[in-house]
Amino acid sequence: MGNKNNETGGASKRTMKKALLYAAVIVFCVIVISPLVIVFSSSLRTPGNQTSPLNLFIEFSGASYAQAFSNMNYPMELLNSIMTTAGSVLCIVIFSTMAAYPIGRIKSKTAKFLYYFFISGLIIPSQMVIVPIAQTLNRLGIPNTRFTPMIMFITCSLPFSVFLFSGFMKGVPVEIEESAYMDGATLPRRFSTVVFPLLQPAIVSCVITQGLWIWNDYFYPMVFISKKAQYSLPVGMLQFLGDKENPAQWNVLFAACVLCALPLILVFLALQKQFVNGIAAGAVKG
């Protein structure tokens, strides 16, 4: 802080304060992280090792991982997760930047109404509408495949994404577009070559926030997918539901948990800065 305290004893008092602050933060972080450390340490044991998980890192073996890997059909689930997440996020970015274009640019009551119309979708919980949605899909003749949940991922992401992009659209200078118009650019061209590239920070934010929940969502895949080969990673975890209260299965269960979370952890560690900025930008600027 900018507190320039030069009284006698002020310096040592400040060091004390600082030490206490560090202690508090470290203790807090340890409490937050400890379940994850224990889970990781247990996952490295052989499936039969049933000593208390609190004895950290007493054994290093890949046996639990091997078992979890084959129980989960990991490569298939990973591929399904990647395909649905990437496909959904791509569609979300395209659809919602397009929708935000007139909403953010045109100053009319219609545009304002549409803005609030989309945002209002935020408060509708998925569980509430899941049966009518299933019926609608049925009536439209859309079969239950690994791609069916994508429809709902896209739809559910629209309220937030349209909100995000409409907010950012105001930061894209109108003059640039006007000069593009003078140069004879058509509307689609103006959108794709002038406006869209300037929305890049918002696109990063959208990809990260929406990608995160879609990757981790188990609800829509659980309802729409019945074939095991079509499972994504989180819904594949449901098969372990019975193991969570059975200490004999913990090592394999925890290995499965780590395997399920691992891809996202790696992405996060590689793109930490983008994650932090993206999450904040979505909420602060919007």
Add this chain to the structure above:
Amino acid sequence: MAKTSKKGVKNYTSPVFTRRMYYFLIPALAFFLIFWIYPVLQLFYYSVTDFNGINYDFDFVGMKNYARVLSNGTLTNSMKNTLIYAVMTVCISNIIGLAVAMILNTKIKMKGLFRTCAYFPALFSAIVVGFIWSYVYMPGAGMIANLITMVGGDGAAFNPLGNYKTALFAIAMVEIWKGFGTTMIIYLAGLQTVDESLLEAASIDGCTQWQQIKWVKLPLISSTITINVILSVISGLKAFDYSFIMTNGGPGKSTKTLMFQVYETAFTDQKMGRASAFSVLAFAFIILITVLMLLYMNKKEVEL
């Protein structure tokens, strides 16, 4: 040219931004109307039928579903649980999130490491988090029970999920553990917009650190507080995951939230008509809470 309506509101501003732009809405609007708004409207229709979710040969039953939902106590029970859950998660995750953000916003070393630690749980799927915390809460062999035994307590007696008085608080803690990191990151970004010179001026004027926080920082980040509270209220009212994964609504009815009750009525009991009536009432409740909160937050933000 720009047309101006009677009230002086420009309907479209220039030849550059014409009504043709509305065509860009088509894909998003199509998805939104077909897969979100239309199903919501269908709920009203199903709510007056005895539809079971599978057989389309259903009858109209009038207001019977509503009467049933209101009289059998499931609605009031799950409203109460949802409110307690939402209030707990909103208050605690915002207080912790803001406090940690304020500490990390000072000149502290290893800021990045602490931030990563606090945010890390947000990366995990709710289902993985549910499994991990089932272990943490497990009586006897679980993490907390083990720690209690280590310091000489009775670890076998520790069973937060098995007691109807504590189960709801226990699953709310899980949500807070997973969610406060995101809240914190948003607060950090808000705090970084606070002008350092204002804080220096305040400290020269003799403000203590508490006074600086109360009179300078909090008012300046009031819009961040608003957005964080709104986001956490919305997700709190949707509470479903941990009731579904960890407690299955139990013990008794103690962790049945609105959305868990809807899911159970529709899928386990196969009473889609009743679930729809329940949803309509739950929806009214969610809208009411959201609107009240928005009005209150707007007022607060102006005051600050």
